[in-house]
Amino acid sequence: MTWFIWHLGCRGRYTVYCICGSEWREIRVANQRRIIDLSLPLENYATEPYPPTITYFDHRAGARRLGELAKVDPSDFPEGMALASEAVQTGTHSGTHVDAPWHYGPLCEGRPSLTIDNVPLEWLFGHGVVLDFRHKEPGAEITERDVKEALSKIGHELSADDKVLIQTGADKYWGTRHYLPKQSGLGVEATAFILQWGVKAIGIDAWGVDRPVAKMAESYGKGDLSALWPSHFYGRSKEYVQIEKLANLDMIPSPTEFVFSALPVKIDKASAGWCRAVAIIEEET
Numbered sequence: 001m002t003w004f005i006w007h008l009g010c011r012g013r014y015t016v017y018c019i020c021g022s023e024w025r026e027i028r029v030a031n032q033r034r035i036i037d038l039s040l041p042l043e044n045y046a047t048e049p050y051p052p053t054i055t056y057f058d059h060r061a062g063a064r065r066l067g068e069l070a071k072v073d074p075s076d077f078p079e080g081m082a083l084a085s086e087a088v089q090t091g092t093h094s095g096t097h098v099d100a101p102w103h104y105g106p107l108c109e110g111r112p113s114l115t116i117d118n119v120p121l122e123w124l125f126g127h128g129v130v131l132d133f134r135h136k137e138p139g140a141e142i143t144e145r146d147v148k149e150a151l152s153k154i155g156h157e158l159s160a161d162d163k164v165l166i167q168t169g170a171d172k173y174w175g176t177r178h179y180l181p182k183q184s185g186l187g188v189e190a191t192a193f194i195l196q197w198g199v200k201a202i203g204i205d206a207w208g209v210d211r212p213v214a215k216m217a218e219s220y221g222k223g224d225l226s227a228l229w230p231s232h233f234y235g236r237s238k239e240y241v242q243i244e245k246l247a248n249l250d251m252i253p254s255p256t257e258f259v260f261s262a263l264p265v266k267i268d269k270a271s272a273g274w275c276r277a278v279a280i281i282e283e284e285t
């Protein structure tokens, strides 16, 4: 049998062929798919304002619970153990999650805002773009100019299918009291600039897309009402979703060569849904 490797010339994709008799046959695509986890866990004692409470039922507790449900003596399960499970008490905005337009206000672009169960999934699966703002001071505003500079640094022009991921580096402080204040936040002009290209999803590796709460409160204390959650409230006039509490954006090898996926849990009429955000990378073997 004769083997040939055929280079398709697209994103380093290789296909292996062999000749069986006089016939060419495709054997396999020699690409390897790598999935990078961009999510933080739902966990007890999480360093966020509304941390979840997770109650764990181990296998022996499972034997008691299922025994009760099925009228079975718990000791009759294999080794006296049945199925482990957990009960989670938490808000929809705990852990890595997607904010639906309903989160920002009851109306969006003059129509009733979409809740998370009705957000088109195409908005949350597609070409990813990482914009690096780790050089910004904690608490600082990311401006339209900053966004333009970050785009020109990576030689990218935004288009409608882009899922734009804002990298502040705050995820590295998860588990410490520094997590909330260490992020910079997206100013409303920067958000408007990104959305004008038809972008429907903006993510961030921090608690929220806007500046830290303490910084917004400081400006509010000086009489600036427009400082309160400006990028969130901009979602009343322009329809988009946010993915908050992303992590590990530094693990993505190229800022524009990956597929981003953050499909949310389908919670009835909710303002948000938890998601397992990932970057999907196609690599040569």
Ligand SMILES: [Zn+2]
Residues within 6 Å of the ligand: 093, 097, 098, 099, 244, 272
């Ligand atoms: Zn949220």
